[in-house]
Amino acid sequence: MKLIKEQIPMKEQPPEVRKKNFEEVPLGYTKEEAILEASRCIQCPVHPCVSGCPVHVDIPAFIKAIKEDKLQSAIDIMNETNLLPGVTGRICPQEDQCQALCVVGKVGDPVSIGRLERYIADWEFNKNQGKKRVSISKIDPTGRSVALIGSGPASLSCSVDLVKMGYSATIFEAFHKGGGVLTYGIPEFRLPKRIVNYEICFLQELGVSFVFDFLVGRTATIEDLFKRGFSAVFIGSGAGAPQFMRIEGENLDGIYSANEYLTRVNLMKAFKFPEFDTPIKKGKRVAVIGGGNVAMDAARTSLRMGAEHVYLIYRRSRNEMPARVEEVVHAEEEGIEFMLLTNPVKYIGDEKGFVKQVECLRMTLGEEDASGRKRPVPIEGSEFRIDIDQAIVAIGTLPNPIISITTPGLSIGRQGEILADADGNTSIKGVFAGGDIVTGSATVITAMGAGRTAAASIDRYLKEGS
Amino acid sequence: MFKIVRKNILGPEIVQMEIEAKNIAPVAKPGQFVILIVHEKGERIPLTIADRDNDLITIVFQVVGKTTTLLAKLAEGDFLCNVVGPLGNPTDIETFGRVICVGGGIGIAPVYPIARALKKKGNEVISIIGYRSKDYVFWEEKIRSASHRVIVTTNDGSYGFKGFVTDALKEMLNEHIDRVFTIGPTIMMREVSKLTKERNIKTVASLNSLMVCGMGMCGTCRVRVGGETKFTCFDGPDFDGHLVDFDELIKRLDTYKEEERISLETLRKEIQI
Numbered sequence: 001m002k003l004i005k006e007q008i009p010m011k012e013q014p015p016e017v018r019k020k021n022f023e024e025v026p027l028g029y030t031k032e033e034a035i036l037e038a039s040r041c042i043q044c045p046v047h048p049c050v051s052g053c054p055v056h057v058d059i060p061a062f063i064k065a066i067k068e069d070k071l072q073s074a075i076d077i078m079n080e081t082n083l084l085p086g087v088t089g090r091i092c093p094q095e096d097q098c099q100a101l102c103v104v105g106k107v108g109d110p111v112s113i114g115r116l117e118r119y120i121a122d123w124e125f126n127k128n129q130g131k132k133r134v135s136i137s138k139i140d141p142t143g144r145s146v147a148l149i150g151s152g153p154a155s156l157s158c159s160v161d162l163v164k165m166g167y168s169a170t171i172f173e174a175f176h177k178g179g180g181v182l183t184y185g186i187p188e189f190r191l192p193k194r195i196v197n198y199e200i201c202f203l204q205e206l207g208v209s210f211v212f213d214f215l216v217g218r219t220a221t222i223e224d225l226f227k228r229g230f231s232a233v234f235i236g237s238g239a240g241a242p243q244f245m246r247i248e249g250e251n252l253d254g255i256y257s258a259n260e261y262l263t264r265v266n267l268m269k270a271f272k273f274p275e276f277d278t279p280i281k282k283g284k285r286v287a288v289i290g291g292g293n294v295a296m297d298a299a300r301t302s303l304r305m306g307a308e309h310v311y312l313i314y315r316r317s318r319n320e321m322p323a324r325v326e327e328v329v330h331a332e333e334e335g336i337e338f339m340l341l342t343n344p345v346k347y348i349g350d351e352k353g354f355v356k357q358v359e360c361l362r363m364t365l366g367e368e369d370a371s372g373r374k375r376p377v378p379i380e381g382s383e384f385r386i387d388i389d390q391a392i393v394a395i396g397t398l399p400n401p402i403i404s405i406t407t408p409g410l411s412i413g414r415q416g417e418i419l420a421d422a423d424g425n426t427s428i429k430g431v432f433a434g435g436d437i438v439t440g441s442a443t444v445i446t447a448m449g450a451g452r453t454a455a456a457s458i459d460r461y462l463k464e465g466s
Numbered sequence: 467m468f469k470i471v472r473k474n475i476l477g478p479e480i481v482q483m484e485i486e487a488k489n490i491a492p493v494a495k496p497g498q499f500v501i502l503i504v505h506e507k508g509e510r511i512p513l514t515i516a517d518r519d520n521d522l523i524t525i526v527f528q529v530v531g532k533t534t535t536l537l538a539k540l541a542e543g544d545f546l547c548n549v550v551g552p553l554g555n556p557t558d559i560e561t562f563g564r565v566i567c568v569g570g571g572i573g574i575a576p577v578y579p580i581a582r583a584l585k586k587k588g589n590e591v592i593s594i595i596g597y598r599s600k601d602y603v604f605w606e607e608k609i610r611s612a613s614h615r616v617i618v619t620t621n622d623g624s625y626g627f628k629g630f631v632t633d634a635l636k637e638m639l640n641e642h643i644d645r646v647f648t649i650g651p652t653i654m655m656r657e658v659s660k661l662t663k664e665r666n667i668k669t670v671a672s673l674n675s676l677m678v679c680g681m682g683m684c685g686t687c688r689v690r691v692g693g694e695t696k697f698t699c700f701d702g703p704d705f706d707g708h709l710v711d712f713d714e715l716i717k718r719l720d721t722y723k724e725e726e727r728i729s730l731e732t733l734r735k736e737i738q739i
């Protein structure tokens with residue numbers, strides 16, 4: 001059979017339509033499309049894709065099952081290593097991970113592993129009518145409990161493995177809803193909340209307990225958790241502290257961190273104000289600062305909130321943008337106006353304290369910096385102003401410091417990250433950490449991988465350490 | 467779920483509630499606050515913890531917008547969807563010497579646990595508490611029990627001294643004062659801080675910024691202190707009153723004035739129907 005060199009495209013909502021709604025953008029593969037795409041995998045013996053995956057999903061095996069239309073066995077293979085394919089199929093940066101190493105990619109497009117992953121996850125979701133009923137083999141309860149801090153991807157994946165091993169797992173979440181960044185950060189049009197809820201309900205069914213409205217560090221310290229009878233603690237509290245540029249006028253009304261803007265919209269449903277009580281400003285001319293996935297999410301969200309112009313201001317060029325290619329393409333298609341090699345230097349406000357302009361400098365690229373990207377250098381005298389009525393700062397987040405400052409003896413790195421070894425061990429015995437709180441802002445799948453690794457370490461610790 | 471165990475009306479649109487919060491009450495300290503949600507589509511609002519007793523926390527609030535209107539409608543035995551806390555750093559309570567606690571309006575409630583703790587620590591506590599008029603006076607006895615001297619002011623002179631708390635404070639500052647604590651309307655805290663700055667008396671202001679998360683992840687509550695941006699929920703809520711940019715804070719508090727009006731009007735229409 002002749003190899004199809006191009007990926008089977010996935011149908012999407014047209015840009016003109018989707019930029020006015022919060023519905024998901026890509027619509028998913030049909031069975032025929034999925035089988036055709038699965039047939040592009042040549043089942044090469046080396047399968048480098050697997051080593052490109054942070055949790056080592058058996059990619060050729062699940063794709064083979066799709067090709068043979070054995071979808072239950074495809075999902076079973078997936079669940080061996082990844083219990084959130086509906087999430088990762090949508091938001092993993094596959095082009096930098098599994099697909100980057102695909103052998104087919106050497107002669108044409110790599111196999112669209114992410115889309116196939118999503119296909120089987122959606123198949124399962126529909127089959128179960130939104131309520132997952134998967135029986136996993138649990139060993140006898142060990143009678144020991146583990147506390148997990150934060151309900152984002154790291155804790156979710158860690159908790160599943162712990163429950164499978166016979167531990168009781170309790171997730172403490174400060175917000176009133178679970179999912180962490182999957183819920184407050186990533187917009188509905190990229191990751192429908194029904195998918196996140198589905199996974200959380202599934203975990204609850206497996207026996208994972210969720211305690212909401214509980215901020216570890218304030219409501220109770222890690223030491224208190226041990227006193228309450230937990231035998232080990234996993235910290236998966238993520239990188240939630242927003243960074244600002246510390247430039248003049250940044251506290252003017254109408255300037256948001258991306259976290260605030262997205263939390264208001266996604267978690268608090270401010271896009272349905274006044275049906276929902278949380279307000280948000282609906283900017284007409286919005287500047288979004290940054291070039292990552294969060295910046296794309298914020299820009300595309302503000303478009304859906306009714307903005308007429310959304311300027312994405314990024315200090316380097318398109319090549320250096322850390323965002324997933326798909327997100328950049330979607331943003332461009334929807335009419336986000338990219339202002340590359342541009343950096344804000346100050347905001348100007350009106351007499352009431354609302355932002356009305358941003359002053360920027362043009363940049364040029366210089367030598368490569370420590371990250372391997374070319375360093376942006378300001379062009380002197382190139383100042384210019386843009387009229388705006390809203391700005392969203394999406395220049396990255398740092399690990400949230402609440403736990404580190406309330407846990408004596410916990411070793412912390414220079415950026416506020418918790419220091420943990422490759423197995424997730426921290427400087428305190430019985431305390432483990434993984435995900436963005438350790439690595440700084442990374443990806444959902446990396447956090448899930450770290451959660452799984454930590455679960456294995458916790459198991460070893462509780463068996464040997466006791 | 468968080469049960470409303472007791473509810474008292476303290477004055478015009480001023481409501482006190484004692485809420486069951488088993489995880490919060492035993493660990494709450496003076497100066498800390500909670501964030502609560504009144505119903506499923508509700509917003510998150512911060513309220514300072516005014517007292518605690520076993521499993522109960524006390525909050526005192528004034529009905530000003532939609533959320534407080536809905537909250538005030540709840541009765542004893544009703545439940546709140548969500549209460550998270552205690553949030554923020556506790557007030558720094560040490561033996562300072564002679565201290566003044568300046569509370570205004572609804573801010574008088576959170577003054578109480580701070581004054582009590584200061585008194586217990588051996589300070590001479592002078593409390594200056596200001597109300598709009600006699601009808602609005604609440605917790606006077608509690609404040610008296612937590613202070614050595616109390617000066618009550620009302621704007622219209624219908625009870626206690628006529629004038630603002632700052633008028634009373636000005637006189638008091640003729641004595642030797644080691645520290646001032648202030649909680650209340652932002653303008654009041656600004657004026658208190660101005661007065662004490664002239665005499666170089668360290669002043670702690672408990673700020674009431676807008677908030678969403680309460681855990682340092684959103685930055686809604688950012689405030690300029692000594693030229694640096696701080697988060698009220700994480701770095702505060704207490705800050706050096708001489709360093710706070712109150713004018714910026716006042717502007718930020720007004721960000722959603724229009725939305726707050728729409729929200730309240732929509733609610734009033736719904737209630738009428």
